[in-house]
Amino acid sequence: MALPDFLVIGAPKAGTTALHAALARHPSLYMSAVKEPKFFLTDGPPPARGGPGDAQTFREHIWRRADYEALFDPAPPGALTGESTPFYLYDRTAQRRVHALIPDAKLIVILRDPVERAHSNWTHLWSAGLEPIDDVVRACAEEERRVAAGWSAFWHYVGLGRYGEQLEHLYGLFPRDNVLVFRYRDLVDDPVATLDRICAFLGVEQGLIPEVPRENVTAHPDPTRRHQALSRVLRAGATLGRHLPGALAVRMVEPLERALQDRGRPRRPLSWDERQALIPRFQDDIALLERVTGKEFGDWLGPRDRSGGLMGDRPPGQRQARNGRPRPS
Template identity: 35%
Template sequence: MLPNFLVIGSSRSGTTSLYHHLGQHPQAYVTPVIEPRFFAFEDSALDFSGPGDQLLRHRVVTRWDDYVDLFTAARGQRAVGEVSPAYLCSAETARRIHRRVPAARILAILRNPVERAISSFCLERLDGFEPEHSLRAAIGKEEARREANWSYVWRYHHRGRYHQHLRRYFDLFPKEQIGVWLYEDWEPDGGQTLLNAVFAFLGLDPDLGATDEVVRLNTTGADRFRTCRLERSEPSEEDLAWLTELYRDDIARLEELLCRDLSHWRRFGGS
């Protein structure tokens, strides 16, 4: 059994909640561990040198046979897949997925790239891995970190260039195989509408999907983010404007690709 759907991102956008809800649906099967990240690191040595990057060695599947083993417990469910947000920003991932499972459906939830960058930076600061005290300083070192073989985790700006990343998927897969939603789609009715849309996209009966854990699963991350906000300086309005400007062209192209208005993303983190 091979996956017929993959949730490719983005990070800090509710993909963990989606993983749990898909796992609760009787017509779906997801891997027993979230984020195997096989297609991002196929046959990779995982020799990254950034702070905490060694943890990837214990969390990532790099061998095809081991990846296939993750799906051996599937028992004829309509939707069989996994959730790995690293797939969105990895340059080689779309090609690898297309080579192995070209009929797979591709799902993404996108968060305002400014908010996502702040949230990712906040998480690394809270975990004690990010040495810089400001997001702007960390982004300023992004290229040097890449050259020093720090992992994708540290590319706060690059990971939010959604049009650049999604374009690779639209170039390889029929557009009807790709479903894209926004993080703010979680907000109305506790995420019910978003989940129903995802279930329908995967051919699942929405009436069989449990949604009672949506708020709790998202609240955990929100509480952690609030805690981090208390422990660091908030980005200045100048820094927010600077970061928003970095994404302006990519957001405009993404609007055209998705045929969706994203003007609220161009207002300092979407406020």
């Protein structure tokens, strides 16, 4: 069976795209050409409907087992194979599917300050014109309604950052020796040492990956009338696009996405008032995370002195263009 030896399973907006690219440079590792196949998220075809832009994302799922195994067929003899789908950590059913098919898999987990992660997630969808709410605190308040309406996991700004619950479930399936957990800041502040730690965990030679590529840096357009108008048109196009062939849907919205990104500035950090409004949504889970891991995460309950927005993941239906702007895939 051509199933992967290891998986980068989370969290979204915590550097998984950059890590995937870095690990692909190791001669003893083979990373799937499709970075985020999402195979374990469903037992069959993904849903056809969801939130804005979800239809295109669902079309990208590689859900047939033969197609999934084919991703790893080109691996050189003896190379360890892996893929990176950052929603596997969040999705408890996906965790069980992984365990059923690959019970000995090595799992890599990156944890980012959950408030910063939620803000980066919201910024990505806002900058792409898909998020209609121009305030991250109010957008988080909509989560329960969006979950009930079947919006995809990338819209679950709060749920995706409740790592204590996720790891508690994961450790009920996999031995702890099969799970490597580290912080996003480790990857940003000390990338070489962190990459060596990952290589040691996987059992391959250390010192062969010199850096983590800079990937998917999200711009933040101002909430101007132009942005609002373009976003409304893009969301309408995304809704129409779910009824069109994938390639045609992409061609329809791609010019709008480029226009939205043209005047974007770097992601602005959260204010302390915004952090104070969002921290209570994670406080109990941070306590659980500390109990589950035996490590301290209390710094996530205070103010931040830097944004930390260096690396992340793409919004639904988009891949990174050479010019640094996201574009549809």
